[in-house]
Amino acid sequence: MGEFIRALITVLIAFAALGALLGSLYWLSGRLPKQWQEGARYWVFMLPATVAVVIGLLVPALRTIYLSFRNDSGNSFVGIDNYQTIFSNTGTRLTVFNSMAWVIVGTAFTVVVGLAVARFADNVRGEKAFKTAIFLPGAISLVGAGVTWLFVYAGPPFDNGLLNAITGAIPGLPADMGGNGDRLWVLERGFGGFDPPDSAPGFNTFLLIVIFIWTQAGFATVIFSAALKGVPDDLIEAAKVDGATDRQVFYKVMLPYIQTTVITVATTITFAGLKAFDIVAATTGGRFGTSTIANEFYVTTFVQGRGGLGSALAVLLFALVIPIIYLNRRAQKRAEEMVGA
């Protein structure tokens, strides 16, 4: 309880100090010559947010770019060495490919599941229950999600994993696909006789992506549902009068109508997949070839203390955001033109 009281006092002092500062600045703005008052007041209101984004985001981001061209202790310029290291080192190159797998596979499946639930659960009995079931994993933390799935993927020495129970019960399934019910799912990279090369995502990475899809599908469902409900009745009616089947109505009328929404959701999930850290950290910690760029950034910077390489990984993460934004804008524009036509 002592901790709580101390924190409360800190909050009160911090808030009072902030309030006093802004209040007195506002009062001072009233003492200025008339023509400057409005501008001064603008800056009083903008001050905290501006300080937060300039000192907290803009300058640090520029500094990270600067640090990415310096050595790990930051005391000498090394050019693009850190970036070369990322792509020449098998371990870090793997994290780049793993992140791509997260982005592509994670986004694709999340969108498909979201569309499927939005399409088939709308206007049926039990709609709310279905959607709540899909949405609930999105409310818990990604760490919690990782822990939850550890119980699905558990293997020897424990005999409590759900996936092993399922694959073990399938007759004739090869041992390396879990046929004996004793597979170490998140530890083994190979699957079904296929061993991925060192710099390619292993099967276990896709098992982690499943957790990601599980957490994101609810978000996609909610947004898609709202969008599908916005498709005007008369469009659907007209298509049906023309003899379109339900399937055709969905693919030819409703899906094109909501395509900007689909692009928006896909972009959002892409960003989330690119920054995948919590799930990896809580399940494998990035071992067994499952590390992603975001996880590698953490390990490199804060565990290994390699500031230069870590900064380069952060910049790479940012660099990968840019083409996604570009593709998103282009797709949005095309979609708008199509709807307009």
Add this chain to the structure above:
Amino acid sequence: MSTTSGTDVDPFADQDMVDHAVTGDVDPTGHKKRSTGATVSRALGTKAGMIIVTVLAVLWTIPTFGVFISSFRPEADVKGSGWWTFFSDPDVTLDNYRAVLSSGAGNDDLWKYLQNSFIITVPAVMLSVGLALLAAYALSWIEFRGREWMFVAIVALLMVPLQMALVPILQLFSGGAHIGTVTIFPDLDLTGTYLGVWIAHTIFGMPFCVFILKNFVGALPRDIIEAAKIDGAGHMTIFFRLIVPLSVPAIASLTIFQFMWIWNDYLIALIYAGQDKAPITRQLATLTGTRGQSWHLLTAAGMVAMVVPIAVFFALQRYFVRGLLAGAVKG
């Protein structure tokens, strides 16, 4: 940001839409439906569709349900057999919860970390939402050349992954900033303090909060604000007497959204909070590392960590969904 506006949704425009986004039929574009009644069957559900949805819903529920059941099973059962055997051989205990919630040697004392989560989350939410509301007002209603440009710049920062800023902020917290011998930012020794974590969350949440609140505050009716100005009200009066009360719907959903985001955060807490000020997410992650063999405790700890966000979700679902619809992008 274009990625967000692409939904053509103004979730604040229509309360009904929010109420029904999950459940009922509503037109998110705000247009009245052109045909009335249930003449058009909008349900595209076939039998196959129903099966697909049912299978997905079951698949989506099972992992959490398994942890829930496991958390009430004795240690030997949890380690020795799957949770589904519970139904043929029910054996209920609260020992796992007792172990993770009590303090003392060998126990996890998760109450402490739950308390830390509250101490981190509540002020961080208040700071980020409150300060963003001030900015939203200035950006919308105080005449200033370049304010549009500033809004665009702030929203553009949504694209910057927080990994880009983690290390420099940490350096600022633990050593200040200096050019040569000149100190341009003092060493405030904020690492491992609650104040440091609050500031970090406020910083990282700021572009999103400003984006959401500016869109709402900027859309308030001009007449009301002009009338107040004519009556001689200053900006402070307009802000506290008009903007704050009128923005309650937006503030509510943003607050819930920020609450969930900060409560569920792991990375920021990992870097800026010390171990003794760690929130529950971080402690849960620690448990998976150090206690990989203590499955029975992990079940109860997992449930304890989930209970607050799940409760918030069920209690305030409509606000949460509204927040989701309002800003499909979070930095």
